[in-house]
Amino acid sequence: MGNPKAFLTVPRQEAGYRPVHDRIADFGEVEQTLNTSDRKLQASRCMDCGVPFCHWACPISNRPPEFQDAVYKGHWKEAYEILTMTNDFPEFTGRICPALCEKSCVLKLTIDSPVTIRENEAAIIEAAFREGFVIPKEYHRNGKKVAVIGSGPAGLAAANQLNHKGYAVTVFEKDEYIGGLLRFGIPNFKLNKSIIDRRLKLMEEEGIVFKPSTPVDYNKLPEGFDAYCICTGTPQARDLQIPGRELQGIHFAMEMLAQQNRVLAGQTFSKDERITAKGKHVLVIGGGDTGSDCIGTSNRQGAASVTQIEIMPKPPVGYNPATPWPQWPLVLKTSSSHEEGCIRRWSLNSNKFIGKNGHVCGVEVEEVEWIPAAEGSRPTMKPTGKKEILKADLVLLAMGFLKQQLPEFPKNVFVAGDAATGASLVVKCIAGGRKAAADIDNYLKSL
Numbered sequence: 001m002g003n004p005k006a007f008l009t010v011p012r013q014e015a016g017y018r019p020v021h022d023r024i025a026d027f028g029e030v031e032q033t034l035n036t037s038d039r040k041l042q043a044s045r046c047m048d049c050g051v052p053f054c055h056w057a058c059p060i061s062n063r064p065p066e067f068q069d070a071v072y073k074g075h076w077k078e079a080y081e082i083l084t085m086t087n088d089f090p091e092f093t094g095r096i097c098p099a100l101c102e103k104s105c106v107l108k109l110t111i112d113s114p115v116t117i118r119e120n121e122a123a124i125i126e127a128a129f130r131e132g133f134v135i136p137k138e139y140h141r142n143g144k145k146v147a148v149i150g151s152g153p154a155g156l157a158a159a160n161q162l163n164h165k166g167y168a169v170t171v172f173e174k175d176e177y178i179g180g181l182l183r184f185g186i187p188n189f190k191l192n193k194s195i196i197d198r199r200l201k202l203m204e205e206e207g208i209v210f211k212p213s214t215p216v217d218y219n220k221l222p223e224g225f226d227a228y229c230i231c232t233g234t235p236q237a238r239d240l241q242i243p244g245r246e247l248q249g250i251h252f253a254m255e256m257l258a259q260q261n262r263v264l265a266g267q268t269f270s271k272d273e274r275i276t277a278k279g280k281h282v283l284v285i286g287g288g289d290t291g292s293d294c295i296g297t298s299n300r301q302g303a304a305s306v307t308q309i310e311i312m313p314k315p316p317v318g319y320n321p322a323t324p325w326p327q328w329p330l331v332l333k334t335s336s337s338h339e340e341g342c343i344r345r346w347s348l349n350s351n352k353f354i355g356k357n358g359h360v361c362g363v364e365v366e367e368v369e370w371i372p373a374a375e376g377s378r379p380t381m382k383p384t385g386k387k388e389i390l391k392a393d394l395v396l397l398a399m400g401f402l403k404q405q406l407p408e409f410p411k412n413v414f415v416a417g418d419a420a421t422g423a424s425l426v427v428k429c430i431a432g433g434r435k436a437a438a439d440i441d442n443y444l445k446s447l
Contacts, residue, residue, distance in 0.1 A: 002071060002239075003072065004047060004048065005047075005108055006041070006044035006045050006307075006420065007045045007111075007115075008299075009414075010041050010042070010044060011113065011117060012042070012045065012113040012114070012115075013034065013038060013041075013042060013116070014116060014119065015031060015032040015033045015034050015337040016031075016032055017030045017031055017032065017117055017255075017339075018031075018032060019029070020028055020339060020340050020341075021367055023189065023340070024299050024300055024320065024337075024340050025300075026096045026189075026300070026342075027187065027189050027260075027264055027300060028096070028188070028189065028192070029188070029189060029190065029191070029192050030190070030336050031095070031336075032191050033122070033123065033126075034119070034123070035243075036127075039119075039123045039269075040071055040072050041121065042115070042116045042117075043068040043069070043071035043120050044068075044072040045115045045116075045265045046064065046065050046069065046072075046115045047070035047107070047233065047416050048065045048069065049065065049106050050379045051355070052064065052065050052175055053104040053106060054101035054102070054104055054105050054115075054117060055098040055101075055104065056104060056326070057103065057104035057326060057328075058086075058101045058391065058427070059425070059427050059428045059431040059436065060086050060087050060093075060427060060430055060431045061086050061096075061428075062083065062086050062087055062101065062106070062119075063065025063082060063085075063086065064115070064117045065100055066082045067079040067083045067120070067121075067124060068115065068117070068120060068250050069084040070082060071120060071123070071124060072250035074134075076124065076127045076128070076150070077122045077128070077133050078354060078368075080124055080125065080127070080128040080133050080134075082124075083121060083124050083125065083414060084388065085432070086091055087158070088156070088160045088161065088317060088430060088433075088434070089119075089153070089156065089199060090121050090124065090125035090156045090181060090416060091122065091124065091125045091126070091129075091158075091195050091199065092153065092195070092196075092199075092279065092426060093111075093118070093121065093197070093199075093426065093427050093430070094118055094119070094121040094122025094123075094124075094125060094126075094154045095122055095125050095190060095311055096186060096190055096193050096426055097118055097189055097425065097426065097427045098425065099117060099118040100119050100328055100427075101117045101118070102114040102115065102116070102118060102326055103325075103326070103327075103329055103378075103420070104325065104326035104327075105117070106194065108326075109325040109326070110327060111269055113433045116324065121420030124269055125401070128271065129436075130200065130385040134202065136205035136206045137164060138196050138203055138206075138207075139164055139165075139166050139206070139207070139399065140166050141166050141167075141168060142166040142167060144166075144167050144168070144170045144227075144444055145167065145169075145170070145224060145225045145226055146162050146167045146168070146170075146225055146226060146228070146229065147167050147169075147170050147171075147172060147221065147222055147225040147227075147228045147229070148162070148169075148170070148171045148228075148229045148231060148261075149172050149216045149221075149228065149229065149230050149231060149232055150172075150173065150180060150230065150231035150232040150233060150417070150419070151171050151172075151179060151180050151210065151212075152181045152182060152231060152233050152417060152424045152429060153172040153179045153180070153181065153182060153417065153430050153431060153433065154233075154344075154416045154417025154418065154419070154429040154430065154432050154433035154436070155171060155173075155229070155231030155302060155416075155417065156171070156179075156180075156182075156199075156233040156433065157416045157429070157430040157432075157433030157437070158205070158229045158231060158416055158433035158434070158436045158437045158440075159171050159203070159208050159297040159433075159435050160208070160430065160433075160437075161246035161433070161434050161438070162229075162437045162440060162441070163203070163206055163208050164208055164440050165437070166207075167440075167444075168207070169207070169208045169209070170208075170209045170210075170211060170222075170225070171209065171210045171211065171215070172210060172211050172215075172216050172222065173210065173211065173212045173214060174213070174214065174216070175212065175214060176212055176216035176225045177215050178196075178200055178210050178212055179193070179196045179200075179280065180231075180233060181216070181233060181418075181429075182426070183196060183261065184254070184257065184261055184262075184386075185254060185257060185258065185290075186257075186260035186293070187260070187261070187293050187294075187296060187297055188256060188261065188264055189300070189336075189431065190296075193260050193261070193264075193265065198314075203249065203314060205317065205432065208409045209308075211341055216232070217241070218406065218407055218409075219407060221413070223327070224303065226412065226444055227412045227413070227414065227440045227443065227444055228409075228412060228413045228414070229414050229415075229437070229440060230406065230409070230413060230414065230415045230416070230419055231415075231417045231429075231433060231436075232404065232419045233404075233417060233418040233419055234388040234401035234404060234418045234419070235400060235401075235404070236401060236402045236404070237252040237253070237254055237397065237399070237400070237401055237402070238287065238397070238399040238400045239247070239252075239397065240350060240397055241351060242351060242352050242353065243351075243353065244352050244354060245353060245354055246358070247353050247355040247358065247359060247390075248358055249359050249360040249393060249395060250353060250358045250360050250395045250396050250397070250399070251275055251394075251395070251396055252396075252398075253284075253290045253291065253293070253294050253396045253397060253398035254290070254364070254398055255275060256275045256294060256297060257290075257293055257294065257297060259273075259274070259275050260275075260297050261327070270334025272383075273332060276301050277298035277299075277302065277303035277306075277394055277395075278301050278302040278303070278306055279296070279300040279302060279303075279304055279391035280303055280394045281303070281304050281305045281307075281391045281393050281394070282294075282298045282304075282305065282306045282307070282390055282392065282393070282394045282395075282396065283309065283363055283390055283392035283394070283395045283396070284298075284306065284307070284309070284342075284362050284398055285309055285350055285363075285396070285397050286308075286310065286398030286399040286400070287308060287309070287310030287312065287344075287346070287400065288398065288400065289335070290398040290400075291296040291308050291310075291396075291398035292306075292308075292335040292337045292338060293398075294396045294398055295308060295335075295337040295340070295342045296340060296398075297340060298394075299337070299340045299341055299342075303394075305343070305390075306341065306343070306388040307343040307344075307345070307390060308338075308342055308343070308344050308345070308351070309345050309346070309348040309365060309390070310343075310344075310345070310346045310347075310348070311347070311348065311349050311368065311381070312346065312347070312370070313334045313347050313348070313349075313370055314346040314347055315330055315331050315333075316330075316331050316332065317331060317332045318331060318332075319331065320429060321399045328373050329349075341397070347367055347368050347369070348365040348366070348367060348368070349365065349366050349367075349381070349383065350363055350364070350365055350370045351363075351364040351366050351387065352364045353387065358390060359393075360393065360394075360395055361389050361391070361392065361393065362389045362390060362392055363388040363389070363390050363392050363395060364387055364388070364389055364390075365387065365388060365389075366383055366384065366385070366386060366387045367383075367384045367386040367392055368381050368382060368383055368384060368389075369381075369382045369384055370382070400423060401406060401418070401422070401423040403418075403421075403422035403423075404419055406419065409441070412443065413441075414439055414440055415436070416429075416432040416433050417429040417432045417433060420432060
């Protein structure tokens with residue numbers, strides 16, 4: 001270890017975000033970066049713990065102590081090689097992962113100041129691309145073919161791993177661009193799409209074939225492949241079937257987010273098709289990351305106001321005894337989008353949408369109380385009778401997604417990512433794709 005006591009003298013330093021007044025004027029990435037010298041200092045804060053809980057918490061089993069040490073010593077290529085042993089796409093996770101590793105860092109427990117693992121990860125892969133460490137490789141072919149259905153993080157990870165193992169891989173995608181959730185579900189201000197294109201170019205140069213605009217019927221999989229990997233995510237959003245749902249101006253969050261990403265890619269939409277928050281009072285129903293993305297997008301589109309409501313109670317601030325270290329802490333999260341301006345409220349249930357001339361103009365909400373769960377049961381929601389009308393010209397439903405009901409597949413068909421688990425994190429989808437690739441490899445080798 002280069003400097004086992006650096007954490008005592010080097011404070012945690014985050015790169016931070018661009019100023020609010022600057023970043024809400026465009027869809028460029030909000031996060032900044034540190035210079036190389038400061039980044040090496042941040043990497044030096046890793047203590048190389050005897051039990052690396054960061055490794056334990058990471059779904060893809062990254063090895064932060066090892067790549068942090070390499071960065072501190074200036075061995076960027078070594079850091080890149082260590083990182084990519086476990087992570088196919090550090091440029092994605094380094095930008096959008098919630099960093100489960102940092103929440104389990106021993107410095108999180110002791111001084112509430114964990115190592116900046118996620119930012120260091122992003123710095124490593126960007127240095128690797130910049131310095132020419134990332135180059136296409138040739139892999140010996142084994143004569144077998146695998147089809148991957150879906151090109152989100154799980155599908156891309158499965159395809160990448162299978163390609164490395166020597167399989168001829170074809171990726172089928174129903175949409176017009178490759179990337180799935182990464183392409184359409186995540187705003188450009190969190191993940192610029194040129195980052196995806198850079199990776200796809202490399203994967204194509206290594207032999208993977210991508211077929212966009214090619215939907216696949218589960219009951220009639222494309223012929224000519226030895227195995228299949230289903231990575232189609234959770235396309236069905238959770239709906240809110242209350243009176244007034246038929247009114248215009250009520251949309252699923254992904255309708256807005258995907259359309260905005262398409263607009264930024266150069267596509268055009270008619271006035272009737274366009275979902276925009278410009279000049280409108282926006283109500284986001286759902287308190288998760290997707291709702292946060294709607295807030296950031298609405299502010300950039302010029303919303304008059306943005307309100308986000310959540311049916312669950314407000315989480316504790318800072319520390320939650322119900323989720324002690326090294327577990328993921330269920331505490332209040334304030335994203336960069338929240339900082340850009342919105343009203344946040346909790347314990348509100350939506351009773352009905354209110355309309356005028358066929359268009360939504362408000363939502364009746366009611367405060368609720370949550371009765372603690374008895375052992376082995378779930379908390380119970382109790383309406384309080386305290387109702388009010390929230391003004392809303394645009395309502396965005398961001399209440400999560402429903403797990404797909406897939407048919408029973410033959411033995412040579414494998415399922416990975418959100419299609420297998422239900423909606424989860426990008427890093428967990430990458431882990432699922434890697435595992436599916438290993439399972440497919442073991443299966444085909446056993447024949």
